[in-house]
Amino acid sequence: MSEFPTRPVAQLVGSNGPIHALTYSSPPSTYILTGSSDRSIRLYNPTSTTPSPLPNSPPTGRLIQTYTGAHTYEVLSLSVSSLNDRFASSGGDRTVFLWDVTTALPLRRLGSASTAHSHTGRVNAVLFSGHDDSLVISGGHDTTVRIWDVKSNSNKPVQVLSDAKDAITSLAVPQNGNPEVITGSVDGRVRSYDIRMGRCTTDVIGTPVTSLSLSKDGKTVLVGGLDSKMRLFDRRDGTCLKTYEHPGWKNTELRVQSCLGGKERYVVAGDELTSEAAGVTGTTSQEEGKIWAWDLLTGKLVATVTVPWGGDASNKKVTIGRDGKEKARKNVVSCIAWKEGGFGNQFCVGGTSGVVNVYGEL
Numbered sequence: 001m002s003e004f005p006t007r008p009v010a011q012l013v014g015s016n017g018p019i020h021a022l023t024y025s026s027p028p029s030t031y032i033l034t035g036s037s038d039r040s041i042r043l044y045n046p047t048s049t050t051p052s053p054l055p056n057s058p059p060t061g062r063l064i065q066t067y068t069g070a071h072t073y074e075v076l077s078l079s080v081s082s083l084n085d086r087f088a089s090s091g092g093d094r095t096v097f098l099w100d101v102t103t104a105l106p107l108r109r110l111g112s113a114s115t116a117h118s119h120t121g122r123v124n125a126v127l128f129s130g131h132d133d134s135l136v137i138s139g140g141h142d143t144t145v146r147i148w149d150v151k152s153n154s155n156k157p158v159q160v161l162s163d164a165k166d167a168i169t170s171l172a173v174p175q176n177g178n179p180e181v182i183t184g185s186v187d188g189r190v191r192s193y194d195i196r197m198g199r200c201t202t203d204v205i206g207t208p209v210t211s212l213s214l215s216k217d218g219k220t221v222l223v224g225g226l227d228s229k230m231r232l233f234d235r236r237d238g239t240c241l242k243t244y245e246h247p248g249w250k251n252t253e254l255r256v257q258s259c260l261g262g263k264e265r266y267v268v269a270g271d272e273l274t275s276e277a278a279g280v281t282g283t284t285s286q287e288e289g290k291i292w293a294w295d296l297l298t299g300k301l302v303a304t305v306t307v308p309w310g311g312d313a314s315n316k317k318v319t320i321g322r323d324g325k326e327k328a329r330k331n332v333v334s335c336i337a338w339k340e341g342g343f344g345n346q347f348c349v350g351g352t353s354g355v356v357n358v359y360g361e362l
Contacts, residue, residue: 004266004293004303005345005360008058010046011310012348012356014066019335019350021078021089027341031064032348033087034356035075041067041089043101046348046358057310061358070097070106077126081133088136090123096138098150110136110148112155119146124255125171129181137181139168145183147195163191163200169255170211174218182221184209190223192235203238205231210251213259222267224258226251230267232296244269244294246301254334260296261338261347267294270333270349289331289351291359307333310355 012032021035032044042063049059073092080087086107090096096110096119111118121141129135129147135158139145145161145168152158166186174180179195186208192201207225214221220241224230228251230244244267251272258269271290289307294300309331331353339346344361 004262005347006303006305007361008357008359009346009362010049010061010358011052011058012042012044012046012061012063012358013310013354014042014063015040015354015356017074017354018352019354019356020074020076022335022337022348022350022356023078023080024337024339024348025080025084026082029339029341031084032061032337032356032358033078033080034350035078035089035091036354037074039068039071039074039091041071041075041078041087041099043067044356046346047362049362057308058358065101065104067099067104067106070099070109071095073122076122076124079127079136081128083133086133088126088128090126090138090140092122094119094121094123094140096123096126096136096146096148098136108150110138110150110155111146111157117156119144121167124167124169127171127173129173130179131177137171137173139171139183141167143167143185145171145181145193147181159195161191161193161200163202164189166208169209172212172214172221174214175216176218178218180218182212182214184212184223188225190221190233203233210255211257211259215260215264222258222260224251224256224269226253228252230258230269230294232267242296242299244299246292246294249292254332256333257335259336259338261293262345265296266302267296268292268336268338268347270336270351272332272334273330289333289349289353291333291336291349305359307331307349307351307353307357309353310357 015036017037025031043065046061048062071091119140123140136148143164146157147159164185170184172182181193207227211224254272291305293303333351346360348358
């Protein structure tokens with residue numbers, strides 16, 4: 001069995017701010033979609049590359065399309081339909097948009113200007129669900145999860161789930177077609193909703209939940225939290241099967257995503273680069289980020305991968321602290337996506353540098 005992929009194969013450039021959202025297109029997963037703080041969404045082909053003008057840098061992936069003019073704040077989440085003809089986006093402007101991939105225009109805004117039928121805070125997560133991707137599910141800072149029927153002309157959600165006591169940070173839906181919605185919240189709970197039966201099962205994690213990654217069979221879920229631990233839970237009885245942690249990996253302040261990768265062989269996470277962790281991990285530069293990978297079954301750390309700032313670092317903005325001194329730049333790797341289907345063992349990561357780094361095979 002192949003080892004964890006650490007070879008950089010492409011960089012995706014063009015964003016004018018940090019990357020907050022990443023997703024591959026649906027299988028064969030040829031393209032990568034990114035969402036940025038510059039309010040734009042970009043579609044790339046990582047296999048169609050040109051040589052980088054910078055020394056010792058991987059080639060640059062081809063920018064195919066830029067989607068703008070809809071979001072007025074940062075883009076925080078993306079989801080692609082199974083036919084790759086549409087995608088959904090959500091952001092800090094409290095909105096959810098449905099887009100046509102080819103025309104580069106939003107098909108509609110889900111919800112209305114009236115807060116009675118829309119989110120009242122930033123929308124942290126969005127997902128397609130239902131038969132023929134007929135539903136879009138969104139969760140946000142207003143503690144609600146809203147289910148939208150995209151085949152209907154109504155601007156009202158068909159259902160609102162309001163059990164959470166704090167912000168919704170993450171969503172997951174099973175790939176086996178079961179009518180379920182799994183939510184992660186800052187209130188430290190993972191809630192599983194059986195939409196057909198009208199039943200909600202709550203698992204108490206005890207720390208704010210930052211990410212969810214569901215296994216393909218839907219029987220286990222990886223939960224990331226703000227206690228510098230990730231936990232694999234059996235969804236049938238709520239048993240914690242394995243905990244993933246390391247003295248050098250810290251996640252106590254930021255929403256750092258984690259996922260299952262390599263045909264569910266690995267648990268992979270970014271790094272918020274706290275000063276406490278920096279001395280342990282051995283990061284060679286303050287500008288470099290890190291990816292951490294654990295073996296799913298044993299819980300042992302199997303790889304750490306350095307993520308360079310990327311692009312032309314000399315042109316990046318300088319941040320001045322309250323003391324008037326230049327603040328050290330840190331490439332916080334906050335979002336990650338693993339290629340499902342298609343050729344090659346591949347994943348991509350994004351963060352504060354605004355450059356997406358692609359690793360593995362092309």
